Amino acid sequence: MNKLMTRLATLPRDARDTLFLLAVIALIVLPQVENIPWWCTAITAMVLLWRGMLAVQARPLPGRWWRAALLALTLAATFATHRTLLGRDAGVTLIVILLALKTLELRARRDAFVIFFLGFFAMLTNFFYSQSLLTAFTMLLALLGLFTALVNAHMPVGRPPLWQAARTAGWMSLAGAPIMLALFLLFPRFAPLWGTPSDAMVGRSGLSNVMRVGTIAELALDDSIAARVRFETGKVPPQSQLYFRGPVLAQFDGREWTALPSWARGTQWTPNLRVSGEPVRYEVTLEPSNRPLLLTLDAAPRAPEAPGFEVTGTPDLQWLANRPLNDLVRYRAESYTQFHSGPLKRAGGQLQAYLALPPGTNPRTAALAAEMRADPALAGADTPAFVQAALARLRTGGYSYTLEPGVYGDNTADEFWFDRKEGFCEHIASAFVVLMRNLGVPSRIVTGYQGGDLNTVDNYWIIRQSDAHAWAEVWQEGTGWVRVDPTGSVAPGRIGQFQRLVPQPGLFAGAIGAMSPTLAQNIRAAWEAVNNGWNQWVLNYTQSRQLNLLKNIGFEAPSLEDLAYVLLYLLVGASLAGAAWTLWERNRHDPWLRLLGQARARLARAGLQLPDTAPPRQMAQAADARFGPAAQAVRDWLLKLEAQRYAPATPDSLSTLRAEFRRLAWPAANPRG
Secondary structure, X not given: OHHHHHHHHOOOHHHHHHHHHHHHHHHHHHHHOOOOOHHHHHHHHHHHHHHHHHHHHOOOOOOHHHHHHHHHHHHHHHHHHHOOOOOHHHHHHHHHHHHHHHHHHOOOHHHHHHHHHHHHHHHHHHHXXXXXXXXXXXXXXXXXXXXXXXXXXXXXXXXXOHHHHHHHHHHHHHHHHHHHHHHHHHOOOOOOOOOOOOOOOOOOOOOOOEEEOOHHHHHOOOOOEEEEEEEOOOOOOOHHHOEXXXXXXXXXXXXXXXXXXXXXXXXXXOOOOEEEOOOEEEEEEEOOOOOOEEOEEOOOOOOOEOOOOOEEEOOOOOEXXXXXXXXXXXXXXXXXXXXXXXXXXXXXXXXXXHOOOOOOOOHHXXXXXXXXXXXXXXXXXXXXXXXXXXXXXXXXXXXXEOOOOOOOOOOHHHHHHHHHOEEOHHHHXXXXXXXXXXXXXXXXXXXXXXXXXEEOOXXXXXXXXXXXXXXXXXXXXXXXXXXXOOHHHHOHHHHOOOOOOOOOOOHHHHHHHHHOOOHXXXXXXXXXXXXXXXXXXXXXXXXXXXXXXXXXXXXXXXXXXXXXXXHHHHHHHHHHHHHHHHHHHHXXXXXXXXXXXXXXXXXXXXXXXXXXXOOHHHHHHHHHHHHHHHHHHHHHHHHHHHHHHHOOOOOOOHHHHHHHHHHOOOOOOOOOO
16 A cells, blocks of 8 residues: 555656546546446446556557547447437436546646536536435535646646645635525526426336236335425324325226226216314425325325425325426425215216226135125125125234235235235235125225334434335225225234334345444434435425525515525625625735835836836836936835845845835936936
8 A cells, every 4th residue: 555655656747637537537427337338337447447557657548540439339339228319318328438538638738628627517417317415425526626636737837736736626616605505595496497307218116006916015125215204293193194195096907906097987076085183284305206196194185285386186185296206396285194085875887996807807706705795794794894804804814914925926816815825015905905896895905105214313204115005995885985904904013013024134234233223223314314404405495495585584575586686686796795805815915016016106106117027126227217316215225125025134124115115205207307
């Protein structure tokens, strides 16, 4: 290690500066590794390493034909991978590879400037994919690195240390920070133009309008955050009542559940929501899902307050925005955990869609339903009796709750009830609904999230993808739709005590957990609280928050025009302050030069014009030649001023010379002969 540091310290300046710039480029590209093709990562790494070796060994750069061949290869590979050279993904791939290739022609300072500004652009492309706190911190380091390289490029003489350029870059960044903050706070945000573009074709994990038996078990392995919820103080429902409603699924083809088309619901349908008890008010920060669903606690009678969105409800109690949620969204909502919905009586065929089953599927489940209807104990039974009988079978029939039930075949309900007797929540809910429909009970599946974890650092409830859940709703005469969670009969801890199935931890997390069971949990809670603060105050700083800021500083009814005026005044004020500071700094930069300039101005008023570049001795000679003995004192003073600068041993200090300057008798404006 010492040899390496010694070698780096003795490198020529060009080699040292090149290695530093290559390291900054690597830092810019590093977060893009998971977003760009593998070949782009490989070529970029090889080119940067190759350029570094050429710099250290002081070898010539590759010729034009080598660079042209590499460029043609990467263009062809980009087109083969993305089927286009346009668009976000193809564009980012080209930017990264061109940034690396440009280093192979880094010969002059102008080439370095091209790399600097291409690096700034490549740095911004990281935010196309992630705006997390970690990405922002990494790009801040990269920004300081590029500033350091840029400042260093403007110091062409000698071998200045990099820390000197880094210090200047740091001060420049701090000087620009107030303007950056003002622009962030006050620059108008016009949705949906504000923010980074999103690719609508890129899928995201989470709930969807399709549930294939086994997909929610896959979600349970995803520990990423789906939403954060902040309840009003003292109004948090029990965990067993935290059902966050997602897509409602009613069509079944034997293996896959899908949402019922709007035409199949009937135009006369209304939610007919009936609530009781105290309302629960809360605020949701929803992660991007690429879907229009606004997650709400079951059940919300009114549309959530989502600034910038038009929100409409559906008959099955979902709330949908007018466009997919491709960015972080925050909204407020009010829900009632005690509710019923839907029609109270069967009228026409409006419930027929919730009884439909594909013909010939799950014959043993159909036989079980027939056996239950023939049971004397269930003779003339209504919906609650059938539900309780099915739940009793789940409790006493040896069924188990597991993340790994194996791959189910076409008759999923038959396999669950009679063969495997184990499954995750969607296996249980699906088999339950199929049985209910065979019993003549209208029923459907509701997907969403159940439970959550309270982060005690910031008091937000964190809803993870691993909290994804599926439950059932059955229709009951005189009551309407009623929630039934059959998973609670198989695994009561999943609902009541919220004992979630989790995969085995990784090696690092397992090691920390072995050392201290609470350490990993505390670290995670602190990090998620910091991330939540970033989300709330940076990523979700919306137009409404901007206008609220103006209200807080005295505007009664702020508008975008007021926002623009405040921003304009601040920018003009900052510009004037910067100009005044520059003028003041220029005047105080060298008091000796300022004193010399004052002497030149006094001689000019006396009729002797001298160039700005004239030194004190030349000025003394010109004054003696122009004014003769009348300028003797001025000549002596100018020579003292020269000695003070270039002969530090002189007894005259600058303050003494300044005092003498005020007492001097300057010649009048009447030139000699």
